Amino acid sequence: MRDFPLFPEQASTFANQVDQLYFFLVALSLIFAGVLPFVILYLIVRYHRSQKVDRSNPVDSNLKLELTWTLIPLALVMLVFFWGAFLYVQMRTPPARTLDVYVIGKQWMWHVQHPNGKRENNELHVPIGQPVKLIMTSQDVIHSFYIPAFRIKQDVLPGRYTIMWFEATKPGEYHLFCAEYCGTEHSLMIGRVVALPLADYERWLATPGPVVLPDGTIDTGQAIVAPSIGDPMAAAGARLFTNLGCLGCHAMAGGGVGPSLQGLYGATEKLADGSTVVADENYLRESILNPNAKIVAGYAAVMPSYQGQISEDQLNQLIAYIKSLADTGN
Amino acid sequence: MATITHEEAHVHAHGPELQHQFETPEQQKEAATLGMWAFLVTEIMLFGGIFMAYIVYRWAFPEAWEESAALLNTPLATVNTVVLLVSSLTVALAVNAAEEGNKRRLLTMLALTMLLGLTFLVIKGYEYSEKFAHCAGAKDPISWITGSDLHESHECLVPGRGFLFPEEHGATGGSHGAAHTASMQSGHQLFFLLYFCATGLHAIHMIIGLGVMSAITIMALRDRFSPTYFTPVEIGGLYWHLIDIIWVFLFPLFYLV
């Protein structure tokens, strides 16, 4: 017997909350969609033209009745709106301390890189009981990262990062879908999410394995370090930072042509035009690809663009590196 | 049942300009005006989409906007604005003449309007051809046509694969090669793309407007209008004024950044 599910598994902290709201909505719907048809059935049988019943004094308007069936539904939808809104804000606001995983979508596969440098394709291993933040971008068209068992979905856009977070609660394997139509093999852009206890996750992280990189080359010997020791994604970023000559201007001690990046991530930067901006992933991304869009106050617009010179993959590593500078700076 | 149809009855009761579906000339005129306004609403929303894109990208790339607008020919556009405003006056006077039944003045005003409309298009065409000439490597449209004075192109403001924003106008200065990738120029290219889309769509409307005005002129020549019936002049005028209004916004948005 093939399994025949009627309800999806609950495997994240959101799942139960979303389902509660869902069941509340189903209950509300049953009151309307379940009762109203019976009212209609009753009326059309009782008042069928063959029935001899009292039809005197028909009414064709009643303000009280109109107000009742305007205001009661209004109150109910407001209730579900606020319920949904609070949950939504929560689902869209990642906590401060998260495990950051970088995701690149491309026609038609998902490419994932963990902080320690471990890569995987069309799979996502996550620890349970730990908030995980996915920092996602696309190389081509719009995709959407969707894990039904976690009740969460976020479009993945080219040219910017979108962020999604969740906390898995139950070990197991779950579906991973691309939910935004992205071309011919859209329905093959699927995979699995493996939720593991933290210890198993760390063991898995330390296991090297060959993986196809987004640019098509095969990476066989990944430099894997135990997650507690260091951050090889950031290490790769640091190497890149040196190789690209960034250090020439962005001296760590400050005083260079460009601002120091020490403690930059998460800080509020003052810009030349007087406005301020919070230095998050999207700001860092823009500052690398299009440096002149936002000039930090006190510096000249002299940095060249790295658009087309580094891949999405390398960009992720650079950003991981800059983020690691914030951690040590604190 | 009556055998005389309404149409026959109406042709007798009123002039031939009253169409069969209407009861009175007033009703016909009001319906035409309201219908035209509904159409103008549509036109405004059509340009609204382009203006929406304009607002988004100007907000995203303010410097690119300023640098790009400096390369447009503002004096010519100013002349064009005057031309269009005058044509709006002549159209308004044409409607006035039709209302007063003054055929001579009506024809003069219509002719003036079309002449001004053509002037606008000629100036606009010159502006466009300047841009295209630069892409072809010529200094101005005349040398482009004659084929003389061709040199290595350092500017091409027509969006597309050959788009090249001149370095000396960019904020970055010329020393960094990487500063001139497609992405760096995207703001500039978007400006010119929107410029060509918006003014091009406007020019198409202008051409349609000229067609409408010619049709009205022919009708006027055939004595189709009277002080009681000049609806085509009136709704044609509305269309012309709308073209004018759109230019009133395009002018500061593109040339006076």
Add this chain to the structure above:
Amino acid sequence: MSTISLPQSSYIRDNSRTFIDWLKSWLLTVDHKRIAILYLLSINFFFLLGGLAATLVRVELITPQGDLMSSDVYNRAFTLHGVIMVFFFLIPSIPAVLGNFLVPLMIGARDLAFPRLNLLSWYLYMIGGIFALIAAVFGGVDTGWTFYTPFTSTYSNSNVVMSITGVFIMGFSSILTGLNFIATIHKMRAPGLTWFRLPLFIWANYATSIIQILATPVLGIALLLVIVERVWGVGIYDPALGGDPLLFQHLFWFYSHPAVYIMILPAMGVISELISTFSRKRIFGYEFIAFSSIAIAILGFLVWGHHMFVSSQSVYAGLIFSFITMLVAIPSAIKVFNWTATLYKGSISYRTPMLYALGFIGLFVIGGLTGIFLGVTAVDLHVTDTYFVVAHFHYVMVGGTIMAYLGGIHFWWPKMTGRMYNEIWGSIAALIIFVGFNMTFFPQFILGYLGMPRRYHVYPPEFQILHVMSTAGASILAIGFIVPLIYLAISLRKGAIAGDNPWGATGLEWKTSSPPPTFNFDKTPIVTEEAYAYPPEAAERDAASWRPGSPL
């Protein structure tokens, strides 16, 4: 008028002698009724075509593997289904067929305000349709009917420009219909026909027309920019060139959300007519139904962002769009309650149009309520872009618009053709459609909550049972759509002569002969009473006259 023969002169008859003359008399007609018939034929053709594409999609989905067709063909099939059904069937369906036929009749006018524009709008519709057909025949389109960028503008290798041109041209047809109705309803009402005496169908069409003229041009420009981007390779929506793909979504949904109301508002208008007529009662809460149409038209413009909750639109915008979406639910609820209340103390008959109307209420309630699920941000994050959405909008569009369209066609069929269809077959078909529809789409709600994404060609095997149920329902639904074609066609020759007012309905369209003469009324009617002016004792009298053997 006698009920023994059709009237001597009507809009259908003419004295053309040759076939060419006859053809010309139809293709160059400016009579709103003939144009409505032209629309009826062409729209039904597109409906069958869209239905064929849907059949392909459903048959493919019987098995979880892609064994019947390749993914490319599948993508083209669902795109064809979406483009044809949305742009060439649902949007024009009720306004262009029933609206065209009935608006002048219902307001006592001889024609629409701009008959030639009306004909032009049909030609634009046909040209747009031909573009879409050519695009389909020469390889098809694989973008989905939403044409999302940058896939559509940069990556798709199919006939995008051709299809978009078709949709663009169709848009102008829709605009012309809208502005024609606006001028007509404002300026051409019969003497005495004040706004609050208008049938609710007119109110609904008026609200629809407002949406058509305000929203359609924005779609036009959004699609035009996609064409510009594709043809010239410049980036207005492509982030690689500085553009923003979300701008397209904003412009697209600024049209396409109100477009949902272009589809459903006229349907609600039809239902108001049917419920009142077959209850023999003035409609309950006339003003509330009338103003709720206008409220839906206006609020409908403020909610487009609820299609973009997961698109990386700002959280603030998401909350505001969600809030207004909740408000839109209210006028729809008001309508449903008022229709139900109309039944109370009526004299109800189960004629075919009434069956469709009752079916509409049931299905629309489900469609509307699941719309609230989707409007609630937190739930939407899970169910958007899944079969839940597919089921929801099919409940609204098929369960709503098509039920009303069929109900309206049956109700006014005697007025259009002068003949009655077979009542028994009519009722059977209505029931088949109702059952088949629920079987097709209810399982899709479960599929959607399970997480089955839409537009999937192959899918995990545990979803198969629900997909098979859905396809089984779809085959019943298909039969339900074929049956009316047959008995309606037969009725053209064999149907009983209907007479002017077979339903005993109020409304000006029933005061003229069936089919109506070319200029609708021999004498411009003067209106002295409100719409649905059934006297208080009408229901009682109707019930008293019922004998066993009279129609149910």
Add this chain to the structure above:
Amino acid sequence: MAEQQHTNAHHHGDRHTHISRGTYYRVFVALMVLMVLTVAAWWVEKNLLHIPGWLAVTIAMSIAIAKTVLIVLYFMHVKISSRMTQVYAAGAFVWLIILFVITMGDYVARGWPPQPGPLP
């Protein structure tokens, strides 16, 4: 035909009012003045004093709106048109504003290009 008069006659009182040629000329002069003003403002902020961008845009747009109002009211006869025409003329601009304000509201709050709000 007398009894078939159209009923929607609430504005019949002013339908024969009419805008004189003198008004047209005066409106035209006002339009030209406004045009000179907008170009002058642009020239001043380019060459003489630097003012913030938002102020320059506000000036330019206010002048454009003033011109539009003049054209719509007088040249397009909306001032003496029926109430319905006035509603439609105003409606178009109201709907434009809906489109602009809501869409830009999203952009400003979301931050695109990236510029995060308090809710990332």
